[in-house]
Amino acid sequence: MDQTREAQDRILTLPNLVTLIRIFLIPIFVYLSWSRSRLILGGLLLGLIGATDWIDGYLARRLNQTSTVGKVIDPSADRVLLIAAGIVSFHDSLIPTWLLLVIFAREIAVSSVVGTVAVKFKRRLDVVYYGKAGTLLMMFGFPFFVFAGADTTLSSVFRVTGYVFLMPGLAILFLALASYSKKLVSLSTSGQG
Numbered sequence: 008m009d010q011t012r013e014a015q016d017r018i019l020t021l022p023n024l025v026t027l028i029r030i031f032l033i034p035i036f037v038y039l040s041w042s043r044s045r046l047i048l049g050g051l052l053l054g055l056i057g058a059t060d061w062i063d064g065y066l067a068r069r070l071n072q073t074s075t076v077g078k079v080i081d082p083s084a085d086r087v088l089l090i091a092a093g094i095v096s097f098h099d100s101l102i103p104t105w106l107l108l109v110i111f112a113r114e115i116a117v118s119s120v121v122g123t124v125a126v127k128f129k130r131r132l133d134v135v136y137y138g139k140a141g142t143l144l145m146m147f148g149f150p151f152f153v154f155a156g157a158d159t160t161l162s163s164v165f166r167v168t169g170y171v172f173l174m175p176g177l178a179i180l181f182l183a184l185a186s187y188s189k190k191l192v193s194l195s196t197s198g199q200g
Contacts (some may be wrong), residue, residue: 016179017034017038017072017074017076018074018076020067020069020070020074020075020077021066021072022063022064022067022070022072022073022074023063023072023074023076023077023080024042024077024082025059025062025063025066025078026057026077027080028062028079028136028157029059029084029088030062030080030084030087032052032056033054033084033086033087033088033091034037035052035054035055036049036052036092036095037049037055037091037094038054040053040099040153041095041098041166043062043099043117043157043158046099046153046154046156046157047154047157048102048151049095049153049158050150050151050153050154051150051159053063053088053092053146053149053150053153054146054150056144056146057097057146057147057149057150058087058090058146060081060088060142060143060146061083061139061143063077063081064139075131078127078131078133078134079131080153081134082134086118086144087119087193088146089110089114089142089145089146090111090114092112092153093111094108095153096152097154097194099153100156101152101153102155102157102169106173109177110145110177113180113181113184115183115190116184117155117180117183117187120132120184120187120188120191122185123191124187124190124191124194128145128192128194129192132187132190135183135187136178137179137182137183137186138179138186138194139181140176140179140184141175141176141177141178141179141180142176142180143176144172144173144175144176144179145172145173145176145177145180146176147172147176148168148169148170148171148172148173148176149169149173150169151166151168151172152165152166152169153167153171155169158163162163171173
């Protein structure tokens with residue numbers, strides 16, 4: 008069912024509220040995870056925040072409440088959450104620095120492509136499905152690295168599990184970056200700027 012322009016311009020929707028709650032929980036995750044004694048709680052909260060990423064999208068489709076604002080703040084919340092998880096991981100040395108640099112470089116590249124399309128071509132790039140899948144895998148992976156930092160008897164199991172989710176997720180996210188870059192090149196070569 009197609010939505011009217013007025014429906015697309017709505018700001019106050021249940022899915023947008025869920026996204027805003029996710030954003031407001033990110034500083035609490037950082038606070039909890041800044042101390043090794045609270046890493047388990049931080050990891051659980053990170054997992055909860057990551058899981059709600061699919062809830063807002065589901066609600067938007069199910070309730071026919073997709074909105075332009077939601078299409079902007081939802082991927083922005085994902086970016087902020089990944090960056091926050093990366094900062095915590097760097098602070099506590101939970102993930103190798105080279106891997107964090109690759110993750111951050113990819114985030115910067117995506118932001119650059121999306122920003123260029125928005126500014127130069129006055130368009131918004133819709134999130135590709137496999138980009139959401141890659142983000143979900145990353146959101147499953149990061150909490151396990153946080154759990155591993157708590158130095159429990161299962162730390163090595165948590166770390167391996169983190170890699171099992173994080174590495175395929177990162178590979179998929181690079182495919183999404185390639186898709187966004189291809190769209191930018193297409194727009195540039197078609198002279199739509």
